[in-house]
Amino acid sequence: MSWLLAFAGFAALIILHEAGHFAAAKAVGMRVERFALFFPPLLFKVRRGETEYGVGAIPLGGYVKITGMNPAEEIPPEHADRAYYRQPVWKRIVVISAGPLVNVLLAFVILFVLFAVKGENVVTKQVDSVQRGEPAAAVLRPGDQIVAIDGVRGGPEALRTAIGKHRCAGRQVDGCAAATPAVVTVRRDGQLRTFRITPHWNAEVKRPLLGFSFGSAYDPMPVGSAASRSVTGMWDVTKATVSAVVRIFYDSSARKQVSGVVGSYETTRQTFQADNMVLALQILALISLSLAIINLFPFLPLDGGHIFWALAEKVRGRPIPFRVMEQASYVGFVLVIMLFMVGLTNDIGRLRGEGFGLR
Numbered sequence: 310m311s312w313l314l315a316f317a318g319f320a321a322l323i324i325l326h327e328a329g330h331f332a333a334a335k336a337v338g339m340r341v342e343r344f345a346l347f348f349p350p351l352l353f354k355v356r357r358g359e360t361e362y363g364v365g366a367i368p369l370g371g372y373v374k375i376t377g378m379n380p381a382e383e384i385p386p387e388h389a390d391r392a393y394y395r396q397p398v399w400k401r402i403v404v405i406s407a408g409p410l411v412n413v414l415l416a417f418v419i420l421f422v423l424f425a426v427k428g429e430n431v432v433t434k435q436v437d438s439v440q441r442g443e444p445a446a447a448v449l450r451p452g453d454q455i456v457a458i459d460g461v462r463g464g465p466e467a468l469r470t471a472i473g474k475h476r477c478a479g480r481q482v483d484g485c486a487a488a489t490p491a492v493v494t495v496r497r498d499g500q501l502r503t504f505r506i507t508p509h510w511n512a513e514v515k516r517p518l519l520g521f522s523f524g525s526a527y528d529p530m531p532v533g534s535a536a537s538r539s540v541t542g543m544w545d546v547t548k549a550t551v552s553a554v555v556r557i558f559y560d561s562s563a564r565k566q567v568s569g570v571v572g573s574y575e576t577t578r579q580t581f582q583a584d585n586m587v588l589a590l591q592i593l594a595l596i597s598l599s600l601a602i603i604n605l606f607p608f609l610p611l612d613g614g615h616i617f618w619a620l621a622e623k624v625r626g627r628p629i630p631f632r633v634m635e636q637a638s639y640v641g642f643v644l645v646i647m648l649f650m651v652g653l654t655n656d657i658g659r660l661r662g663e664g665f666g667l668r
Contacts, residue, residue, distance in 0.1 A: 320346065343361045345371055379631075424534070443521070472491055473517060493505075
């Protein structure tokens with residue numbers, strides 16, 4: 310079932326992206342020859358009016374074929390006035406921008422609904438789990454409510470800070486016991502209980518730990534806050550995505566973090582498999598937003614490339630020679646393939662190694 314849900318999620322992103330192009334093209338009077346989910350060869354097709362609808366065999370995307378998308382294309386005289394490159398620049402920009410815009414709106418709607426209906430995930434002071442073999446294992450239980458540590462009350466961060474003050478007597482080495490125990494007050498079954506637990510130094514996180522993890526809960530958000538939180542989160546993702554794409558050209562560690570279609574699909578599938586619907590929807594929202602961002606990079610054959618050359622034509626005052634755009638598209642195609650191959654190579658490594666890190 311997780312495979313089917315992940316596939317349905319990705320198919321929905323593709324259909325809605327292409328539906329944006331399709332609806333905008335129809336709205337401004339362009340002639341749409343084909344609307345296809347996935348790439349050819351077509352497994353299924355049906356004609357409705359002037360448009361052919363089909364499903365391709367290669368599940369890596371989709372496309373809308375508009376008459377006259379190639380300036381050198383021979384167009385029947387009866388369709389010439391509705392061809393893409395015979396339209397004003399503003400119409401072309403509207404049509405090309407519609408796909409990424411749908412992805413941005415979809416990401417916003419998903420995040421907004423999650424924040425408004427479910428709420429924001431916040432860390433609580435309740436013990437979620439206790440690690441076996443750690444100091445807290447013999448004392449704390451899942452469900453205990455941490456009231457104070459060494460008399461310090463407050464949120465999880467304040468409690469972690471209190472634990473962090475307990476250091477080993479000598480050099481801080483992995484597993485060494487703190488010189489003094491932490492006084493932990495918990496509420497269990499409605500009663501307060503106090504325990505003395507000695508933290509151990511953890512070299513990986515470079516601080517002393519008791520060996521338990523805090524739980525989490527969803528905190529409901531007002532509609533206005535949900536909208537603001539969604540926009541802020543999307544802006545942060547946008548900046549991070551652009552920065553990551555730029556860094557892959559000079560930072561080898563950044564290239565190792567790139568994920569492609571396989572990785573995005575597998576991550577989504579794992580969240581459905583773990584029955585974590587909220588996380589799966591969050592991932593789909595981020596994928597939808599990332600799809601919009603990547604598509605807006607100013608390189609043909611990406612949507613941003615079409616927008617760039619349309620604006621260049623507007624500034625120049627006359628059409629850009631097809632030869633110039635064709636040569637520029639070679640560069641864009643190489644960059645897109647390079648990004649795809651880096652992501653695919655990383656995904657294969659993760660699938661053969663330790664997976665995608667979901668627990």
